[in-house]
Amino acid sequence: MTLQKKATVVSSSVAAVLTLIKLVIGIASGSVAVLASAIDSILDMFVSIFNYFAISNSEKPADKTFNYGRGKIEALASVIEGTIITISGLYLLYEAVNKAINGEVSKYLDISIYVMIISLVITISLVAYLNNIAKKTNSMVIKADALHYKTDVFSNLAVLSSLLLVSFTGYEIIDVFVGGGIALYIIYSAYELIRDGVLVLLDRAVDEEIVSKIKEIIKDNKRVNTYHLLKTREAGHQTFVEVHLVFDCIITLMEAHKASDSIENKIKKLDNKRDWIINIHMDPYDDFKINDLNH
Structure with missing residues (x-):
């Protein structure tokens, strides 16, 4: 099992445990903030399970049907995850408004406080673990999962603060405001996931810094006269x-091929975590205008 898959199994398991604990206490106590955190954990669990299958499919090699592999499944998973987070945020906002209107009172505050402290410690540990895996694998899905659980850390802190304040002051409106604030934060946090996933699906170019380094590698090769139609994109870990590349017309195919291999190897060394798929077309003269018209 790959590191990415192990990470999703761990996050799914943690989310399942937190869901069970928070849901029971949230329903029993009547706290919007605790219930908000419980619902968020339910979504965490299902999203992590979905991510496991997304990673499993994205890691499959290219075949006759999918010539470029299935790397974009990770981006699609990120968009779906962001959409689910947004919907959950809207629901929690509704619950907060509903409690404010009906004037419901929270119960079992002491137990709720202990539950949120435990949840906070577990979630912080999980975020640290996922960030470590994301750095090692450069997986968009794991990065999204880490970001998702990072928002849970802040929401858990907010819920804990809310419960403490309600316990000391008796003002239920604090629970309403905190629950509503968490809902808005959840919706805001989903934007980045959706945006990044959509940009990958639209074949956005890689970071300008990497593109600049690729250009420098090409320019530094003395065999290459010039270049054109440089294109980059990402899909999952690929x-x-x-x-x-434009060479002198008198250069041998062997020499041009060696120069191309040298450039390709240097590009791959820019980031060893990436799976580079490089396609170099060798031209005996600069046919940029012709190619530009055809494209």
């Missing part, structure tokens, strides 16, 4: 690079 980074695709396409470029036309």
Whole structure:
């Protein structure tokens, strides 16, 4: 089992445990903030399970049906996860408004406080673990999962603060405001996940810093006269690079191929965590205008 899959199994298991604890206490206590945290944990669990299958499919090699592999499944998972988070945030906002209107009173505050302290410690540990895996694998799904649980850390802190304040002051409106605030924060946090996933699905180019380094590698090769039609994109753990290199017309195919291999190897060393798919087209003269018109 890969590191990415192990990470989703761990996060799913943790979310399941937190869901059970928070849901029982949230329903029993009547606290909007605790219930908000419980519902968020339910979504965490299902999203992590979904991520496991997304990673499993994205890791499958290219075949006759999917010539470029299934790397974009990770981006699709990120969009779906962000959408689910947004919907959960809207529901929690509704619950907060509903409690404010009906004037419901929270119960079992002491138990709720202990539950949120335990939840906070567990969630912080999980975020640290997921961030470590994300750095090692550069997986968009794991990064999304880590970000998702990071929002849980802040929401758990907010819920804990809310419960303490309600316990000391008796003002239920604090629970309403905190629950509503968490809902808005959850909706806001989902934007980045959806945006990044959509940009990958639209074949956005890789970071400008990496593109600049690729250009420098090409320019530094003395065999290459010029280049054109440099294109880059990402899909999961794969980074695709396409470029036309222009050589002297008298150069041998062997020499041009060696120069291309040298450039390709240097590009791959820019980031060893990436799975580079590089396609170099060798031109005997600069046919940029012709190619540009055809594209």
